[in-house]
Amino acid sequence: MAGFSEHPLRSLAAWLADTALSRTLQTVDWLVPAIQTAHILAVAVVISSVLMLSLAVFGLHGREQPLSRSVARFAPAIGVGLPVLLVTGALMIAAEPDRALPNPAFQLKMAMLVGAALLTWLYARSVRGTPATGPARPLVVRLAAGTSLVLWVAVLVAGRWIAYTLSR
Amino acid sequence: MTIATALEALYATALATQIRENEFAFPWIESLHVLAITLVVGSIAILDLRLLGWASRDRAVTRLSAEVLPVTWGAFGVAVLSGALLFASNAPKYLDNRYFQAKLVLLALAGLNMLVFQFLLARNLATWDAAGATPRAARLAAALSLVLWASVIACGRWIGFTMLAGY
16 A cells, blocks of 8 residues: 555654654663553543542532532542653654554544543533532533543543554 | 463463454453553552542541442452453463563552551551541551552553563
8 A cells, every 4th residue: 555654644653753762762672661551550540530530420429528529639630640641642652653643543542532531621620619519410410421431441442452453 | 280281271271262362352351451450550549648648638538448449349350350361361471471470479469468458457447537647557558559559550561561462
């Protein structure tokens, strides 16, 4: 497929693979697994915080306290985890640009990531000021929490599939 | 029957062959395994950070552990089951892998740490509900838990790189 190799993302990948950063990442053995370990630890922080927040929204946790307190507890953790994910993720792309950029699993992951992050931010912000206690949570917020939880899980799964979706 | 022949027998089972040879079985089980382990580590970290007094200080320890530990144990069960399936797909090779061996030892230590916490340190959990009242031994167990689980994740990742399977 001659034309396929001219795909702009492939040209970008080829350029990126030739940078000093990429060549360091390619040659030092332990760098990529170390970065992936940091990435998974940050995933653990984000996905667990999202789950805890969702359980509070569904009324399964912390029913005796306002939802805003759950947001105050877990939103900052997501705010710390997400930048770590972006930086370690960017380094993984730099290490093997051709494995990621033109890979459909990677592209799907990025699209879902934007949706998941945006939806979480929106619903967390909408309940930040709620003084109400008790199990009554607005249906729209519960729907948003459920959808974002599913999206975050899908982001994680798509991330693992990058390793198995051949892009060459 | 020696361990070697037992591992060979496991390798030859229909289930192991299916996981090894089916194009989708391994990645799907692995995805589930990663999801489970991130929930184990993330949820236990919430409790560990609370015990260390670094987060959730306004939440009583008893309440927080009642919320967090069911998630931890549920996810841990899924992680063990999915991990056993991945192991079964190529048992002799995994058992031969240094990082796999290290991961098993670290898991045992993390488990031991949890048992010590649950049955020795946390017997009077309610008496240290307030932040800042956590006994020194419990804080040590929390710090140990964070380090051990992070090491388990690191070993898991290094297994992928040294087994030359999907990484």
